Amino acid sequence: MAYAIVTGASKGIGLAIAEELARRQYNLVLVARSEPLLLQESQRLAKTYGVDATYLAVDLAEANAAEQVYNWCIQQGFQIQMLVNNAGYGLSGPFERHSLNQHLDMLRVNNETLVKLCYLFLPLLRQQSKSYILNIGSSAAYQAVPGLSLYAASKAFVLQFSRGLRQELKRTPVSVTCVCPGATDTAFVTRAQIGEKGLKAAERVNMTATDVARLSVDATLARKAEVVTGTVNKLGKLMAWLLPKGLVEQAAGSIYD
């Protein structure tokens, strides 16, 4: 039976993606750090949708996290049909507000572990008749964002890596999709320590995790390359392309302090 691995599936967009996949009868491997949440949600999804939902509690900032996930899936004998790299977070404010180790941990979760999971699982994905990688980027991938500089750069990496890999795999069963959400009502803003101005700006345009998840799964199964969720965020992407970079960066940076 086919399994989808979803990282960052204890809450927020990842949990909503897991639920959307369960609704479509995918068996699930949920990955995140919070074991009590993973236990509770895997049991709920299994009961509600009649699928097999299991979990692995692991800190994806650890150097060997991807290997832990891969080895565990191999031991369990799961046939992996979909890899969803959703786990990720930001650190807001001036670059020097956070320690170097905090920044590097974020890059490991947002980028290094994502790359390793793609690399390790690709041989298994190639064995399926149709298989999928869904990488979660961000609307922050389309311009530099002062006050979220490294996060925006990490998401630009996710977008470019996904698009390149997709082309490389175009004659294989594996389709790669990058979904770029804008502000979504989750715990993201708390973890990123986003201030009042940023919170107010997000509240005006927030989408729900359920809507983002539905669009993400639809796009993945339709084998699309890149999707920005929501009209406001699509407009933002267009503006970032049309307007002078300095102006766009000033506007984006005015939200974060």
Ligand SMILES: NC(=O)c1ccc[n+]([C@@H]2O[C@H](COP(=O)([O-])OP(=O)(O)OC[C@H]3O[C@@H](n4cnc5c(N)ncnc54)[C@H](OP(=O)(O)O)[C@@H]3O)[C@@H](O)[C@H]2O)c1
């Ligand atoms: N919300 C937004 O406005 C927004 C906008 C654009 C893009 N995104 C992207 O969407 C994705 C999901 O974010 P979200 O909004 O759903 O945020 P969230 O509610 O904070 O969820 C983040 C998920 O990632 C997991 N995670 C974080 N650090 C981890 C680590 N070191 N090891 C393992 N798992 C870890 C968290 O689980 P544990 O805490 O249990 O580990 C949680 O399940 C992220 O990639 C984010 O960058 C979000």
